[in-house]
Amino acid sequence: xxxxxxxxxxxxxxxxxxxxxxxxxxxxxxxxxxxxxxxxxxxxxxxxxxxxxxxxxxxxxxxxxxxxxxxxxxxxxxxxxxxxxxxxxxxxxxxxxxxxxxxxxxxxxxxxxxxxxxxxxxxxxxxxxxxxxxxxxxxxxxxxxxxxxxxxxxxxxxxxxxxxxxxxxxxxxxxxxxxxxxxxxxxx
Amino acid sequence: xxxxxxxxxxxxxxxxxxxxxxxxxxxxxxxxxxxxxxxxxxxxxxxxxxxxxxxxxxxxxxxxxxxxxxxxxxxxxxxxxxxxxxxxxxxxxxxxxxxxxxxxxxxxxxxxxxxxxxxxxxxxxxxxxxxxxxxxxxxxxxxxxxxxxxxxxxxxxxxxxxxxxxxxxxxxxxxxxxxxxxxxxxxx
DNA sequence: CGCGCGATTGAGTAATTTCAAATCTAGTGG
DNA sequence: CCACTAGATTTGAAATTACTCAATCGCGCG
Numbered sequence: 001x002x003x004x005x006x007x008x009x010x011x012x013x014x015x016x017x018x019x020x021x022x023x024x025x026x027x028x029x030x031x032x033x034x035x036x037x038x039x040x041x042x043x044x045x046x047x048x049x050x051x052x053x054x055x056x057x058x059x060x061x062x063x064x065x066x067x068x069x070x071x072x073x074x075x076x077x078x079x080x081x082x083x084x085x086x087x088x089x090x091x092x093x094x095x096x097x098x099x100x101x102x103x104x105x106x107x108x109x110x111x112x113x114x115x116x117x118x119x120x121x122x123x124x125x126x127x128x129x130x131x132x133x134x135x136x137x138x139x140x141x142x143x144x145x146x147x148x149x150x151x152x153x154x155x156x157x158x159x160x161x162x163x164x165x166x167x168x169x170x171x172x173x174x175x176x177x178x179x180x181x182x183x184x185x186x187x188x
Numbered sequence: 189x190x191x192x193x194x195x196x197x198x199x200x201x202x203x204x205x206x207x208x209x210x211x212x213x214x215x216x217x218x219x220x221x222x223x224x225x226x227x228x229x230x231x232x233x234x235x236x237x238x239x240x241x242x243x244x245x246x247x248x249x250x251x252x253x254x255x256x257x258x259x260x261x262x263x264x265x266x267x268x269x270x271x272x273x274x275x276x277x278x279x280x281x282x283x284x285x286x287x288x289x290x291x292x293x294x295x296x297x298x299x300x301x302x303x304x305x306x307x308x309x310x311x312x313x314x315x316x317x318x319x320x321x322x323x324x325x326x327x328x329x330x331x332x333x334x335x336x337x338x339x340x341x342x343x344x345x346x347x348x349x350x351x352x353x354x355x356x357x358x359x360x361x362x363x364x365x366x367x368x369x370x371x372x373x374x375x376x
Numbered sequence: 377c378g379c380g381c382g383a384t385t386g387a388g389t390a391a392t393t394t395c396a397a398a399t400c401t402a403g404t405g406g
Numbered sequence: 407c408c409a410c411t412a413g414a415t416t417t418g419a420a421a422t423t424a425c426t427c428a429a430t431c432g433c434g435c436g
Contacts (some may be wrong), residue, residue, distance in 0.1 A: 017426090034249065034381075043207055066333060067330075068329055068332045068346065070328060070329065071325075082322050082325075082407085083325070083326075086318055086322065087317065100403080110361050115311060116307070116311075119310070122303075122310045122314060123303060123304075123310060123313060124190070126303065127274070129318045130270060130274055130317045131312060132272045132317075133270060133320050134270050134274065135323060136324035137258055137259075137270075137271070137324065139301070139328060140258060140269075140327060140331065141248055141256055143332065144256045144257075145250055145254060145364070147391080147392095148392080167413095168414075168415065169240055169414070172331075176332040177393090178392070178393055179416095180392090180395095180416080181391090181392060181393075181414075182390095182414050182415095183415060183424085184416085185376065206418090294412095335423085335424095336423095336424080355383090356382075357382070357383085365425090366424070366425055366426080367383075367384095368383090368385085368425075368426080368427095369385050371423075372381060372384085
């Protein structure tokens with residue numbers, strides 16, 4: 001099965017062949033094309049997703065119909081509505097495909113099962129969450145005090161590849177600025 | 189030992205008496221007075237902290253000497269510089285006491301030990317991190333698109349008690365607005 | 377009573393948004 | 407291969423919002 005997934009997990013914790021086979025067996029696959037929804041607001045959320053290939057956005061639409069992007073996900077990233085997934089509530093965010101996508105699907109039940117049975121996997125997700133938490137803190141710091149140019153530069157530093165694959169409109173929404181303002185920045 | 193800590197953990201996962209005693213034995217205690225530092229920027233970070241009593245702030249100071257508050261922590265909250273703690277790097281944020289504080293201290297080693305030995309504790313921290321991640325996502329959504337009044341109202345809804353214990357200057361910094369702007373909002 | 381600190385108020389300024397229009401680009405069909 | 411269209415991006419100008427700086431207020435405490 002997916003070598004990439006194994007490498008991804010083993011960046012954090014080693015797995016025996018048997019363990020990995022067991023883990024991999026818990027996943028199913030899913031393919032979506034550009035513009036298709038992975039999760040829609042107000043729907044139930046049953047799965048966590050790992051991106052094999054493609055690019056997605058997770059976003060909330062506010063009362064005025066404005067979209068605010070919470071996260072992008074490309075190869076090797078996890079994505080879901082974790083609030084809904086953890087608490088078994090309805091989705092408050094939507095996720096759709098910016099490009100054609102290939103995903104590995106891990107249901108809540110299988111995730112919990114894996115975490116109960118395999119120490120290493122429990123630790124994997126624990127460390128992933130903690131790293132995600134830290135990453136969001138960094139993003140908050142930039143939203144709190146940095147101007148649009150600084151925010152853009154940071155994202156450019158963090159993942160230049162992502163920027164090239166994104167329409168500017170979406171990037172603006174992620175950075176919390178209007179697309180006109182983004183357009184007036186200097187783009188390295 | 190701390191009944192409160194046991195209740196805190198058992199909100200997520202049950203523990204036997206023996207397990208809890210073992211867990212509790214991994215913590216030490218620490219008392220600090222108002223204005224004292226728990227963590228200073230550029231220092232090493234060895235511990236995670238759980239607040240028994242008191243109120244602290246975690247913040248970053250930018251190049252212009254402006255403080256940006258990442259997190260407050262009061263009773264029942266965990267706090268540390270997780271970036272530094274996880275990666276064994278130097279602190280990029282400072283944490284100090286807004287009120288006199290009483291803390292339970294869990295070293296990185298003991299935390300990892302507990303997570304390796306006790307399934308339930310590994311799951312506890314995993315779920316805590318995930319919940320923390322979701323909470324930060326919500327905060328990001330408000331920073332992305334809401335005006336100061338909405339941000340204030342949200343925090344008022346989330347924890348009105350916190351607001352009463354905080355100097356407005358700190359609140360402004362947390363919300364990402366100037367104290368003058370905060371002062372001009374309607375305070376319910 | 378007066379000092380000191382935090383909070384408030386006022387006025388001017390800077391930055392970003394908004395609205396509108398023009399330009400560019402990629403994909404489509406002739 | 408070219409013209410055409412829809413969508414995305416850029417540009418311009420006005421309006422809005424929040425910031426900054428400065429002054430004042432209010433309260434607790436010595």
